[in-house]
Amino acid sequence: MLNIGVIGCGAIGRDHIRRLTDIVPGCQVVACADYFEEAAIKVAAQYEGMKAYKTGEELITAPEVQAIVITSSDPSHAGYVLEALKAGKQVFCEKPLAQSAADCEKIIAAETAHGKRLVQVGFMRHYDRGYAEMKRIIDSGELGAPLMVHACHRNVSQPDGFQTEMGVSNVAIHELDICRWLLNDEYKSGQVLKVRQSACSTKGYDNPQIVLLETQSGARIDVEVQVADAYGYDIQCQVVCEKGTVNLPDPYAVVKRSNATRSFPILTDWKDRFIEAYDIELTHWVKTLEEKGEPDGPSAWDGYAACVAADTLNRSRGTNQFLPIEMMDKPALYK
Amino acid sequence: MLNIGVIGCGAIGRDHIRRLTDIVPGCQVVACADYFEEAAIKVAAQYEGMKAYKTGEELITAPEVQAIVITSSDPSHAGYVLEALKAGKQVFCEKPLAQSAADCEKIIAAETAHGKRLVQVGFMRHYDRGYAEMKRIIDSGELGAPLMVHACHRNVSQPDGFQTEMGVSNVAIHELDICRWLLNDEYKSGQVLKVRQSACSTKGYDNPQIVLLETQSGARIDVEVQVADAYGYDIQCQVVCEKGTVNLPDPYAVVKRSNATRSFPILTDWKDRFIEAYDIELTHWVKTLEEKGEPDGPSAWDGYAACVAADTLNRSRGTNQFLPIEMMDKPALYK
Amino acid sequence: MLNIGVIGCGAIGRDHIRRLTDIVPGCQVVACADYFEEAAIKVAAQYEGMKAYKTGEELITAPEVQAIVITSSDPSHAGYVLEALKAGKQVFCEKPLAQSAADCEKIIAAETAHGKRLVQVGFMRHYDRGYAEMKRIIDSGELGAPLMVHACHRNVSQPDGFQTEMGVSNVAIHELDICRWLLNDEYKSGQVLKVRQSACSTKGYDNPQIVLLETQSGARIDVEVQVADAYGYDIQCQVVCEKGTVNLPDPYAVVKRSNATRSFPILTDWKDRFIEAYDIELTHWVKTLEEKGEPDGPSAWDGYAACVAADTLNRSRGTNQFLPIEMMDKPALYK
Amino acid sequence: MLNIGVIGCGAIGRDHIRRLTDIVPGCQVVACADYFEEAAIKVAAQYEGMKAYKTGEELITAPEVQAIVITSSDPSHAGYVLEALKAGKQVFCEKPLAQSAADCEKIIAAETAHGKRLVQVGFMRHYDRGYAEMKRIIDSGELGAPLMVHACHRNVSQPDGFQTEMGVSNVAIHELDICRWLLNDEYKSGQVLKVRQSACSTKGYDNPQIVLLETQSGARIDVEVQVADAYGYDIQCQVVCEKGTVNLPDPYAVVKRSNATRSFPILTDWKDRFIEAYDIELTHWVKTLEEKGEPDGPSAWDGYAACVAADTLNRSRGTNQFLPIEMMDKPALYK
Structure with a gap:
């Protein structure tokens, strides 16, 4: 049972929390965070055993969180991914990985330094x-x-x-x-x-x-x-x-x-077009983490x-x- | 140049007159008739060299008419076909050939007595x-x-x-x-x-x-x-x-x-669905009459x-x- | 976490075991049985914590089994469903529910006597x-x-x-x-x-x-x-x-x-045509059992x-x- | 009855001759020519009353030819069109009108000097x-x-x-x-x-x-x-x-x-794709020449x-x- 923390409680974030709770086996969402703390508190209140954190950074370092899903606003992606890499935790980041090539290169440097893959980017169409x-x-x-x-x-x-x-x-x-x-x-x-x-x-x-x-x-x-x-x-x-x-x-x-x-x-609504692909994508991510210890989907290189x-x-x-x-x-x- | 007379000046009759005039080569409509004589007069006035007859029977026996097209009301079909057979003229009859099997049998008897095919039935879908x-x-x-x-x-x-x-x-x-x-x-x-x-x-x-x-x-x-x-x-x-x-x-x-x-x-509108088939059907009818002297499309037997x-x-x-x-x-x- | 026992380890049985293990959240297959005991033993060996029972009847009464999935040969369906009803356990039965109307009536009698729904029939197309x-x-x-x-x-x-x-x-x-x-x-x-x-x-x-x-x-x-x-x-x-x-x-x-x-x-292959429907069907079955305590999908009446x-x-x-x-x-x- | 001469007896030329003979009402092909004279002679032999000319130029000036259809090789188009304009005859020219903008401009100059449209270019897709x-x-x-x-x-x-x-x-x-x-x-x-x-x-x-x-x-x-x-x-x-x-x-x-x-x-075969469009195109060309005295389809300007x-x-x-x-x-x- 993989314990996941989700950063970003907007439309796609709430959709992924529902998916990870109702559809994807082998995992549970134990934490969430949002730029607007109230948003996170509201979401956490709807699920048993989910804790709202003040910041994404706190969520990332929380000991019960084993893997991170980033669904926050685009400009914040790179920062959270780098934090997750620093914490040595698996991270699934919605596209885009970063707003600039330079930020992607920092992520690649951190991940290659780590020596094994920790990052999967949310290019869900691979799973359509x-x-x-x-x-x-x-x-x-x-x-x-x-x-x-x-x-x-x-x-x-x-x-x-x-x-x-x-x-x-x-x-x-x-x-x-x-x-x-x-x-x-x-x-x-x-x-x-x-x-x-x-x-x-x-x-x-x-x-x-x-x-x-x-x-x-x-x-x-x-x-x-x-x-x-x-x-x-x-x-x-x-x-x-x-x-x-x-x-x-x-x-x-x-x-x-x-x-x-x-x-x-x-x-x-774009959320409906690849709905099955999202399901398969996250199911596959959780499963490969469990079976291989690292993801095999779209990588930081693909994001770059x-x-x-x-x-x-x-x-x-x-x-x-x-x-x-x-x-x-x-x-x-x-x- | 085949001289054609058309009996029946309703929607399909007027459509076939237009078709025989504008689309089908090797023929011209020289005569028309309708149950309502005024309808025939009105149509004839729109085309050069077309004469309106008082009755279908008169049209059938008119010497300048070499072939008949029947587009009148369904119950009148069989009678006109039998008249055309009596006159020994080629006849294209819109479906149905007759209202009863008995009438079809009379037509078949008259045509077989004649010894060669004179009747084609307007099952245009064969030409789709x-x-x-x-x-x-x-x-x-x-x-x-x-x-x-x-x-x-x-x-x-x-x-x-x-x-x-x-x-x-x-x-x-x-x-x-x-x-x-x-x-x-x-x-x-x-x-x-x-x-x-x-x-x-x-x-x-x-x-x-x-x-x-x-x-x-x-x-x-x-x-x-x-x-x-x-x-x-x-x-x-x-x-x-x-x-x-x-x-x-x-x-x-x-x-x-x-x-x-x-x-x-x-x-x-049903008239639009097989519009190309109608064109091919009548073009083919006129052409086979010219080339072979008898039709090879849907026969009185098919109508029967x-x-x-x-x-x-x-x-x-x-x-x-x-x-x-x-x-x-x-x-x-x-x- | 619903503990499920599957009776019948043929193609559809193995497919459902995979589905309940890999796709459907909130459940695990803890037991299986087959008319050919070796088939069950072979399947059980592939999954952690799954026990092969000698007979379907033993599986039904096993204390760790909370709900039954029946994917055995058609003639055996009704008997297993009646056993499950006797044990007061939830049962998902692949179509057909029974081979005769008389057997369906027995099932309906047993279920109505129980006073609440225990049976869902595998008409998966409702979920397509x-x-x-x-x-x-x-x-x-x-x-x-x-x-x-x-x-x-x-x-x-x-x-x-x-x-x-x-x-x-x-x-x-x-x-x-x-x-x-x-x-x-x-x-x-x-x-x-x-x-x-x-x-x-x-x-x-x-x-x-x-x-x-x-x-x-x-x-x-x-x-x-x-x-x-x-x-x-x-x-x-x-x-x-x-x-x-x-x-x-x-x-x-x-x-x-x-x-x-x-x-x-x-x-x-028919198994591919409604593959998503099967996933949704069993996911929904497990979820409604957890949330409402009884199924709301195709009933014994529908099977009848x-x-x-x-x-x-x-x-x-x-x-x-x-x-x-x-x-x-x-x-x-x-x- | 418009008397047409066709220059160019290759695949498209023969196809248009068949079309003008069998499909298009109100016209007949009375003359043909080809760069290889034998090709023209062979085609003419297949149709009653069609004469083979030694050159396109002779065909254009032949008194019985009222309108020209050009289906010869692309480089020869412009020359024949200019000849036809000189003769003051209607001309239907397969695309392209010319090989260069300069040649198109010569055609436009000749046609505007003439003061009314004589040229239609064979962009048949307008009729699809x-x-x-x-x-x-x-x-x-x-x-x-x-x-x-x-x-x-x-x-x-x-x-x-x-x-x-x-x-x-x-x-x-x-x-x-x-x-x-x-x-x-x-x-x-x-x-x-x-x-x-x-x-x-x-x-x-x-x-x-x-x-x-x-x-x-x-x-x-x-x-x-x-x-x-x-x-x-x-x-x-x-x-x-x-x-x-x-x-x-x-x-x-x-x-x-x-x-x-x-x-x-x-x-x-490209000839099959717009077969109905070709029929409509030439039927329309013949009809507008008869009714209006000039074409209203794709013009020399469009060709240019x-x-x-x-x-x-x-x-x-x-x-x-x-x-x-x-x-x-x-x-x-x-x-």
């Missing part, structure tokens, strides 16, 4: 049965080498305070991760294209945007990023190989015929690679150029 | 690329023998005056024809099942109904018949063979994503077979029994 | 997100009253020893259950139709078969049953309501384009209703008649 | 019901302004002699045309991206390529161009608007279930716009830059 099957087909070689990826990531709307850069560093970050994974490849260069501004986006950030990437092997990737598409949460991905293509499935959804229309519902790409892409905006995406050498720990 | 491909696959044997057909025929609504029996004899008649054709088989028995009455049908006829058929080789067919489905004109057909199935495609239609829905339009099945099914209603579907011997002309 | 969404839409009334169900249940092949009756009592049993549930209705009459025999079925049983049912409210149901379709495990279900239809989705599956074909894989329908259908074979489906009065416990 | 419906939806404004187009144009393979530039000027040319039309917009800039070379393309040209375009209003277009995709002729197009998207349908095709796969055939874009794109290759797409002022004739 659709992406996993795409990867299996690509890796099998039956379709030849992968040449291109056409993807889109569309959200209904974003809150005030959202910024243009976040379209890449917080939204497209999932595609930056999943494309590397699907193609077994690293990025060589990338750029962001400005698109005619959508009237559905009136909050001061560019929307939509298009992300273009070239991989080391010359494969090309285009990702449409919309954070105010006005119609749904819609994730599309097609990998084009030499002899054929594979597509991410649309979600399992009832077909309805009515009103002169045959229709399939599109989700509007996505972060470097996002940084480069955000610097490219307005340059009308593909900028080189430059990474440190890959430590042996991640090979 | 979807059904044609289904037949090609079934006939190829790649899926083994056909075992079952699951079909449905759904209309949005029917006018006042529609009767329960017409659900079989005028609506499901298309399935009665197409299933024989797809399976290369004749019917052995059939029955109609009463279904919970739909509140969308308030006009005094049973709706929906289910038609069950057994073929000579033991294949089973079920056809859902709805004439007030409230949502669209929807034709579905699946043939189940020993090693797989084939389905009629949904129409070629743009996919739209909006309002949390991925949707395909469903047609509401569908009519016998419809008669039997309508007699079965309420008996809770499969009734035998009994046909005359097939004349050599139709083999 | 597709069926659940269909039910939600039907129950919402947005499409009007349900009028018809068109369903098919197709298996790739069946082992030697399979019998014609099992096509209804063991295969279509899922549809007999799910249609009642989707329509909130009981059956009035039914019959089985013989179909042209498939050459893919050479093992002495009729295949395919068609099940026809009429409900109390007059809705009609047709279920194609194939147990040797030669192409895949394929479950289809369309409910036709007054103003539209809903269809069970095809499984979440990657689209591939290659070799002049756009294709979706079809599963061949499906069994009565199956019995009647099997008696109808060859009669060419709809036979009445007659049930006992529903005890208050199940209302 | 899928694209037409997409345009109707976009123009209706129901989805807001168009922001992006994601398209792909994939061919199975190309003959020896094919060159990298032709991937844009002869293949993607259809997308260069249709995107302008769908968006009611002109291009501002564009570039071609080199992609990892496919092993399926061993004939010395780059494959695949990606075309990127920006329109005057800021909309972004990406077109994947493959001329050796090894699996089929596959045309995809999605227009993303502010409030939703529309997709070109996949062709009307029978669904087959067999061998653990649900599959839809993909065409391999696509050509300028193609030229610019081909110049951009390897520059890693978006190059401006610069066009002459639009003459009043085309407004």
